[in-house]
Amino acid sequence: MKILLFGGTGEGRALAEWMLAQGLDATVCVATEYGETLLPEGMKVHVGRLDAGEMEALMADGYTLVIDATHPYAVEVTKNIRTAADCAGLPCLRLLRQSDEEDGCRKMPDIAAGADLLERLPGNVLLTTGSKELDHFARPGLRERCFPRVLPMADSLERCLALGFPPKNIICMQGPFTKEMNVATLHQYHIDILVTKDTGGYGGFRAKAEAAKEAGCALLVVERPQTETGLTLEEIQRQLLGEEEA
DSSP, X not given: OEEEEEOOSHHHHHHHHHHHXXXXXXXXXXXXXXXXXXXXXXXXXXXSOOOHHHHHHHHTTTOOXXXXXXXXXXXXXXXHHHHHHHHHXXXXXXXXXXXXXXXXXXXXXXXXXXXXXXXXXXXXXXXXXXXXXXXXXXXXXXXXXXXXXXXSOHHHHHHHHHTTOOGGGOEEOOSOOOHHHHHHXXXXXXXXXXXXXXXTTTTTHHHHHHHHHHHTOEEEEEOOSSOOOOBOHHHHHHHHHHHHHO
C-alpha cells in the first residue's frame, strides 16, 4: 500500500505522524514550505499547490490510496482531489473534521455576510478566519477595528498590509492556541467580537468559544460551506491497519 495524503490540517499532521510511526509508505502533500516545517522529520513530502490534472499525474506514481485531510472550508481543493482520484481509479478517503456546536454564538452563512454584520456592530474584532478572505473585512471604518490573527508567513503579513490593516493590529502567530492564550489576546486588544470558523477540535474552536465566553466577547461563527460525509482520524487509522493486516 502506497498512500498519498493531502494534509494542511491538525488532523492531517496527526495522521502523518501516526503513519510514519507505523512504517507506512506515505507521502504528504502540502501547499507551502511553511506547511512542510510542521510535519514530522523523516516524512516524505510534496510541496506546492496542485490543480486536478497535476494531482492525477502525481497519483499515477504508484499510489494505491488517496486520503483527503484538507480544511473543511477548502471546498475547491477537496473537489479537485476527488476528481483526480476518480480519474486515476484510486479509492479516496475523506478525513472529516467533526463539527463543534456552541450555544449562544451567532452564525453566518459566509465571510461576506459576517463582514456585513460587523459593519453594524460596535467594538474591536479579532479575526481568526485566516488570511485568504481578509478582503471582505478591509472596508473603511471596519478594518481599523479588526485585528487579524494570521500565520507567521511573509505572504500573510504582506496581504494584511496590502489590504490596509493597521500594522499594530496584525497578529502573526502559529496555533493551536489554548483558551488561556485566547483570553489574554482578547484582553490585550480590548476585543468585543471574536470571529471564527466552525473548525472543530483540531482547529481550536472550543478554546476560542470558551475564551470568548470568559472574556465577555460576542462569538461570530462562519458556517461550513457544505455538508460532508467522511471518516474520523481514528476510523481511518483502523482502516489502514486492517488493510495492512489483510
